[in-house]
Amino acid sequence: MAAAQAMAMVPGLRLVPAEPEADAAGLVRLGIWCLRYAPLVALDPPDGILIDVAGAAHLQGGEANLLADLAARLERTGMSACLALADTPGAAWAVARFGPGGIVPPGGTSVALLDLPVAALRLPPEIVAALAEVGILRIGGLMAAPRAPLRRRFGPEPLLRLDRATGAEPEPLAILAAPEAPRAALRFPDPVGSPEVLGRVVGDLCTRIVPDLERMGLGARRLDLVFRRIDRLDQAIRIGTARPSRDAAHLARLLTERLPQIDPGFGIEEMTLTASRVEALAERQLSGAVLGGEPEAVDLAALVDTLRLRLGAERIYRLAPVESDWPERAVRRVPALAAPLGALWPADLPRPARLLAAPEPVAAMAEIPDAPPLFFVWRGARHKITRADGPERILGEWWIADGEAERMRDYYRVETEAGERFWLFRDGPMEANGRWWLHGLGEA
Known part of the structure; x- marks a missing residue:
């Protein structure tokens, strides 16, 4: 429609010049920002982002907390978004754009897709129109139709999109990489898949990334390990630390705990370790106990990291006093290794155990x-x-x-x-x- 015709139909219509290049650059920046939630983030131009949160949602207290935090942060920046979480990228895309959004229960993908239009499978408009001519308007109708006639008449794309949405076929994604982050990668001449080999590679990658952290004066607070299979499907695990660390053995232990989450398929051809969140870490003087001085306080960071990994980050905390007379307000949860806040409970007010x-x-x-x-x-x-x-x-x-x-x-x-x-x-x-x-x- 011409702009003059649109303005005649809608008085006061506001026109804004299109800037496709700026929009694309903005989507890239938003995708990089989304790496705070998971290491596998892919762009869905012109206005979508796909985040694979498998293995990373626990760091946000679960999938529901992750979605709530993402929605709140986007809203504070003035962005409106429809969020959905499902077993597959295709199902999440469909439920976000054509459904109610929210979390699709594990194993409930097919039910969630039944009543959505076939356009929710990201099919070209001409295929959507052709399917409508034979009475297939909903994904449920496409699921129920015989596959062989569909393939002969409409080609392989409708069934491929359906299989990817339901999880019958994997869907490779073009993954964004965190810019200027300490990174170490290993590519294998032959695919690997045994847990023992993967564990050794994890230790090697941690040893390789530590010198970069030392040179920058940084310690890792979050590590992302991405596995690329020979079928081009990426998987990832993410671990967080309570304090900045560049202890290669400790970081390797945390990552190895997550290896059972990875399905190597027919083999992994490349592994990449990225320190996606870092903080300054100054060199520490060795304990003066050898010289007769006072020994250093015990560092509980390694214990806290292990407990967070095994029990969940939301279950490891300590209680800190709050200046309030009301008992239920006089305490709050803080990270286990958070610095003292300065407030103290009055010693002359007895309280129950x-x-x-x-x-x-x-x-x-x-x-x-x-x-x-x-x-x-x-x-x-x-x-x-x-x-x-x-x-x-x-x-x-x-x-x-x-x-x-x-x-x-x-x-x-x-x-x-x-x-x-x-x-x-x-x-x-x-x-x-x-x-x-x-x-x-x-x-x-």
Whole structure:
């Protein structure tokens, strides 16, 4: 349509000159930025990006957290995006552009594709139109049709696209490489595939990349190891470290733990190790214990890295104090090796050994205002109180929200006749019918 005709049809239409070269360069920059999520990123011009998150999603706390973080970061930069995650690149592309987006459950690819139009298979418009002439409008219809007549009439492309979307055929991707990142690669004269050989190659690659890190004064915080099979299909594993490291043996151990995730197929012809995230790492002086000085503190980085790899990054953390009177706000999770934040818990405020995730309601009775209860019933069990201390009154933090000004709690440390200790509170004065809650167990 001519611009003059479009402006006549839509008054006030805004025209922006097309810049295909700038758009392509911008897509490349966005693809390189997406390497923060996984080592295998491919462009899907003119406006798409494919990210293979297999082996890397655990570093973001799982696939759902990865998608949520990606969507939030794109939104903060003013970009709108439809995100989908599936077993294959073709299925993810289809669900993102023609479906509702989100995560397709493992093994649910065929069901997710059934009702999508055949254009979701990235077929040329002429093939889509030809399929429509014979009544095949949805991918489900293409799945149900006999394959031999389809191939004779429409050629191999519709069935190839369908097989790639459902995972029956692999789909090679043109992978982006992180620019100016320390990298080491090995290409083999004959394909390799045994775990023992791959483990030795991993150690060799780590040994080769360490001198580059030393020369730059850097340590690796994230390593990507890409395996190229002889069928041109790329696979990758990613590991992260709690602190910058250039200990080749330690890095090799972390990568070797992930080798079972790799399917070598008929053989791997090339392996590339990239330090995709690095930080400055100054040289450290050796311990002065030999000279009679104080020994250095134990470095827990290797232990934390191993636990993160085996249990998941989200499960390895430590608790740090937060300056808040409300118990559930007085602590937060921080990385296991994070530097001290400077805040400390008051030493004169006794707290229970275990704080419940959320206060649980209990039935309790007190004789007079501000007195501890005589007994309470929690989870169907009656507990008679023999000793108590309190109340410790905590008021709402009015600077957080307007409703906080009216909140209050009276906490009591109590001991039952069975010797058990609990932390109870009442969320209002007795005359105002304040309710009783259990918030902690034991005594620190």
